[in-house]
Amino acid sequence: MYIPHTDSDREAMLQTIGVKSLEQLFQDVPPAHRFPDLKLPPALTEMEVLAEMQEIASVNDTVDEMTCFLGAGAYHHYIPAAVDAVLRRGEFYSAYTPYQPEISQGTLQAIFEYQSLIAALTGMEVCNASHYDGATAVAEAVNMAYANFRSKRNKVILSPALHPQYRETARTYEAGSHILIAGEEPETDPFAGPETLIPLIDDQTALVIVQYPDFFGRICDYTKLAEAVHAAGTLLAVSVNPIALGLLTPPGDYGADIVTGEGQPLGIPLSYGGPYLGLFATRKEYVRKMAGRLVGETVDTRGQRAYVLTLTAREQHIRREKATSNICTNQGLMALASTVYLSLLGKNGLRQVAELCYHKAHYAAECISSISGYGMASNVPFFNEFVVRCPRSVSEINNHLLEYGIIGGYDLSQDYPQLANHMLIAVTEMNTRDEIEWLADVLTEVSNG
Amino acid sequence: MNIPTQLKYTENDEWIRVDGNIGSIGITDFAQEQLSDIVFIEILISEGDVVKKGDACATVESVKAAADVYLPVSGKVVEINEALPDTPEVINKDPYSGAWMVRIELNDLAELEGLLDATAYEKHCQEKGQ
Numbered sequence: 001m002y003i004p005h006t007d008s009d010r011e012a013m014l015q016t017i018g019v020k021s022l023e024q025l026f027q028d029v030p031p032a033h034r035f036p037d038l039k040l041p042p043a044l045t046e047m048e049v050l051a052e053m054q055e056i057a058s059v060n061d062t063v064d065e066m067t068c069f070l071g072a073g074a075y076h077h078y079i080p081a082a083v084d085a086v087l088r089r090g091e092f093y094s095a096y097t098p099y100q101p102e103i104s105q106g107t108l109q110a111i112f113e114y115q116s117l118i119a120a121l122t123g124m125e126v127c128n129a130s131h132y133d134g135a136t137a138v139a140e141a142v143n144m145a146y147a148n149f150r151s152k153r154n155k156v157i158l159s160p161a162l163h164p165q166y167r168e169t170a171r172t173y174e175a176g177s178h179i180l181i182a183g184e185e186p187e188t189d190p191f192a193g194p195e196t197l198i199p200l201i202d203d204q205t206a207l208v209i210v211q212y213p214d215f216f217g218r219i220c221d222y223t224k225l226a227e228a229v230h231a232a233g234t235l236l237a238v239s240v241n242p243i244a245l246g247l248l249t250p251p252g253d254y255g256a257d258i259v260t261g262e263g264q265p266l267g268i269p270l271s272y273g274g275p276y277l278g279l280f281a282t283r284k285e286y287v288r289k290m291a292g293r294l295v296g297e298t299v300d301t302r303g304q305r306a307y308v309l310t311l312t313a314r315e316q317h318i319r320r321e322k323a324t325s326n327i328c329t330n331q332g333l334m335a336l337a338s339t340v341y342l343s344l345l346g347k348n349g350l351r352q353v354a355e356l357c358y359h360k361a362h363y364a365a366e367c368i369s370s371i372s373g374y375g376m377a378s379n380v381p382f383f384n385e386f387v388v389r390c391p392r393s394v395s396e397i398n399n400h401l402l403e404y405g406i407i408g409g410y411d412l413s414q415d416y417p418q419l420a421n422h423m424l425i426a427v428t429e430m431n432t433r434d435e436i437e438w439l440a441d442v443l444t445e446v447s448n449g
Numbered sequence: 450m451n452i453p454t455q456l457k458y459t460e461n462d463e464w465i466r467v468d469g470n471i472g473s474i475g476i477t478d479f480a481q482e483q484l485s486d487i488v489f490i491e492i493l494i495s496e497g498d499v500v501k502k503g504d505a506c507a508t509v510e511s512v513k514a515a516a517d518v519y520l521p522v523s524g525k526v527v528e529i530n531e532a533l534p535d536t537p538e539v540i541n542k543d544p545y546s547g548a549w550m551v552r553i554e555l556n557d558l559a560e561l562e563g564l565l566d567a568t569a570y571e572k573h574c575q576e577k578g579q
Contacts, residue, residue: 150493288489288510313489313510322515 067435071385071426072410073163075265083267083340101308108307111295114339121245122259123252124281128292129330131278134262135169140291141237141258142170145207147324148289153206157183160190161214164415190416194225201232209237213244217385226255244383246354258282267341268334277334291325353429357384361427367440373447385426391447394423400446451478458570459521472522473549479574484511487540498526507550522560528552
């Protein structure tokens with residue numbers, strides 16, 4: 001309940017300021033402009049507002065009513081009821097940044113658990129309290145690499161198989177800086193393997209960034225690339241889908257110096273693009289160059305375990321223009337959602353989700369590639385997304401699918417002009433066998449019609 | 450507050466001790482006190498580097514602040530204190546001896562004349578509101 005000032009509170013304040021009335025404080029605003037006519041519609045009752053909002057919302061088509069085969073960075077996964085039950089606790093839902101450890105142990109411990117889980121999942125040594133999303137996490141990796149070499153190396157290589165929006169975000173972040181971005185020349189073959197990036201590495205390169213699985217769903221072996229990167233004294237960043245890490249070798253095991261990722265698949269709804277969750281982990285030797293909040297474990301004056309925001313001298317409110325980044329926030333509630341999700345599922349549960357995604361996607365690939373007119377665009381092993389060559393434009397096919405209540409895959413021609421008629425299809429544990437076979441049926445129909 | 454008389458100082462709270470034409474550089478007792486517990490030091494220059502007066506030679510971090518250390522002289526780096534990054538607390542405990550950060554072979558002894566002596570530095574600290 002909001003308790004406003006009382007009249008006597010106001011009197012006392014006015015007296016202290018030295019004016020007789022509230023109006024006197026606004027005397028510099030011409031009377032004609034003090035209460036402009038805002039031409040707002042008349043006020044509605046709560047009932048009427050609810051009805052109006054529900055009508056607006058009902059126009060949305062959501063994954064609740066539709067069958068979804070769209071991925072490309074945001075995925076339809078199951079969100080256990082426990083996630084919301086914990087998130088909606090007032091203590092978490094409205095908590096702000098835990099600057100005062102004395103009254104924030106709950107929030108701080110939750111973030112510490114999150115950091116620990118992500119570090120374990122990615123095979124890295126330290127994880128921050130999160131960034132906004134996978135795209136900005138990539139941009140922060142660029143900032144960190146630049147800071148690490150003290151601005152002496154200014155080239156960053158982005159794999160063409162890194163999410164197009166992440167690459168665009170990195171470009172936006174670095175616009176106006178001295179950082180050169182390479183790896184996306186128009187003649188680049190997006191399906192080329194990671195080794196094609198090796199010739200681009202030189203002594204000016206601060207960072208090479210790849211994705212795992214890549215934007216096309218493929219699982220690539222980055223070992224050779226990692227070796228070449230390190231031989232040049234450069235850093236390697238890998239952007240991940242955390243669900244895939246339930247099954248695949250974590251990047252920390254094959255030489256990643258930085259791991260970023262999109263945590264949305266971990267118990268966070270699609271929500272038309274956000275809020276999402278930027279994962280960011282690195283090795284201990286680079287921790288002071290890492291941006292973002294960091295929660296540490298310590299003991300209080302009574303020797304009891306306690307948590308606190310630590311290594312704060314990294315951050316821009318202390319380091320100012322010498323800080324790695326301007327970021328000094330995190331996605332607290334989303335990080336909590338992922339922590340509840342991972343805690344609930346555990347290592348084995350996450351593996352199960354990953355296996356379901358993998359097997360269902362492979363079944364779908366089998367069904368679809370056997371339809372005349374459709375074919376797999378790549379034979380590199382994939383996780384739960386794959387690229388299909390289609391007999392018609394993807395937008396045409398997707399319009400047709402929509403009539404059947406199916407959300408089709410991503411139209412790759414939007415980002416890769418050389419991939420017209422190529423669709424990126426995602427399959428998760430939420431897709432049933434019936435749905436997959438039905439998709440294949442409709443795709444067949446489109447191909448014939 | 451300790452301000453050894455045989456050293457020279459800068460307004461940015463660095464000290465330099467000159468032996469022949471070798472200058473040893475660190476930060477003062479006043480500086481370490483202002484920073485409070487120092488938890489990290491990164492030495493930014495290496496042996497053999499040719500450096501100029503005003504170049505940043507180290508970054509020092511405490512729990513509440515991060516500060517750069519600048520060279521008061523020009524020359525060539527002959528030694529850096531490799532042990533110091535492992536024991537940053539020495540900067541608080543022994544700023545003028547154990548916490549020397551870099552050693553420079555001076556190429557222009559005249560630069561020393563522009564620096565503050567102990568009296569001038571003490572006055573500078575007082576003005577800063579010590």
